[in-house]
């Protein structure tokens with residue numbers, strides 16, 4: 548029986564493992580094996596809600612072992628360190644828990660390998676960035692940011708109570724005015740208010756919690772229409788957030804972000820959300836990569852030069868002959884996962900044998916009640932700008948679609964109901 552190994556159980560990889568398990572795994576036509584360094588899956592576009600304390604990842608994440616048991620695939624937890632293309636095997640690092648080695652270094656064979664490794668933060672060689680900023684690549688980093696934010700607010704509140712007005716403030720600088728930066732800034736501002744309401748800190752959330760978004764380009768959210776970018780900037784400003792566009796960051800020091808014009812922006816916490824690149828592993832395979840280290844793939848998502856290796860999502864570089872390079876987005880990872888599921892199950896791929904990216908638009912959350920974005924008609928190609936409560940509802944549906952791909956309609960409905968009930972029972976943000 549053929550073994551299909553999928554490395555990475557993120558937005559694309561877990562959907563692919565689930566679909567292939569339900570088809571090939573269930574009918575024993577292939578062994579489907581998912582490998583991830585983490586024990587569970589959290590949908591990355593919601594990481595900003597973990598960083599702001601709105602979402603508890605322990606409750607929301609999908610445990611890989613449980614998903615594997617329900618969908619006829621196997622799961623192995625481990626970090627892939629190397630791929631032996633000639634021997635068709637992958638090498639896993641030793642697995643440790645609390646400093647103890649639980650499993651030694653291992654090799655696992657594959658007949659087909661799908662790399663769905665996601666991306667890592669791109670610091671663009673800005674001096675001090677890698678050393679002094681926090682990033683939002685996974686649940687652990689989002690939790691680390693949240694804890695640092697709550698602690699910084701409590702400490703500043705103490706200083707303020709002692710009469711030290713200058714130090715009685717928290718300055719958060721978010722570098723990058725794309726979706727991640729904008730969504731985090733809006734959520735954080737709401738969190739600061741909620742934490743003040745519950746007396747977790749003694750700061751005035753508007754005056755003392757200073758949040759800035761620094762963007763190099765002329766507009767926030769450069770992938771949207773400028774009208775939507777202006778709307779988003781206005782909304783952030785109404786929340787008390789400083790929006791600095793056309794500001795290039797030149798270096799980062801422990802307590803400040805410096806821009807090219809020579810200004811130093813005080814930063815107790817700096818979050819870098821300025822761009823992504825392929826993980827280091829992509830560059831070690833001897834396969835072609837692009838300038839940001841993503842594996843170049845052809846229209847069947849196969850790496851040229853190795854008929855056994857496919858790549859999808861953020862770690863892959865696919866250039867559509869008509870629309871150009873596809874962006875690193877959950878929507879792309881989802882479509883590529885569905886395409887590969889059909890291709891590997893040897894059914895006809897949707898729309899023919901080549902992957903075709905359909906841009907359905909993009910939505911960006913501006914906090915609990917607002918969003919902006921654009922919807923693109925797949926058939927007519929017309930683009931419709933949306934904002935406000937409608938956009939917010941559509942934004943929520945994006946996650947429902949992911950749950951639907953993972954769990955089917957009935958379980959997706961139960962998850963949604965449980966989330967809704969839970970939100971009624973617990974405070975709006977994590978308080979510790």
Ligand SMILES: Cc1cc2nc3c(=O)[nH]c(=O)nc-3n(C[C@H](O)[C@H](O)[C@H](O)COP(=O)(O)OP(=O)(O)OC[C@H]3O[C@@H](n4cnc5c(N)ncnc54)[C@H](O)[C@@H]3O)c2cc1C
Nearest residue numbers: 555557558559584591592627664665860861875876877878
């Ligand atoms: C805060 C934030 C907000 C975002 N908002 C949006 C949005 O609104 N809309 C949108 O379309 N996109 C959004 N994105 C982008 C979107 O999350 C990604 O494009 C999408 O998750 C990519 O899916 P993927 O399957 O390629 O990788 P990922 O979802 O990143 O998953 C990669 C998986 O691979 C595992 N892995 C990596 N390396 C190894 C290894 N060596 N060994 C074992 N396992 C490994 C990781 O643990 C992870 O589980 C957002 C991203 C962030 C961070």
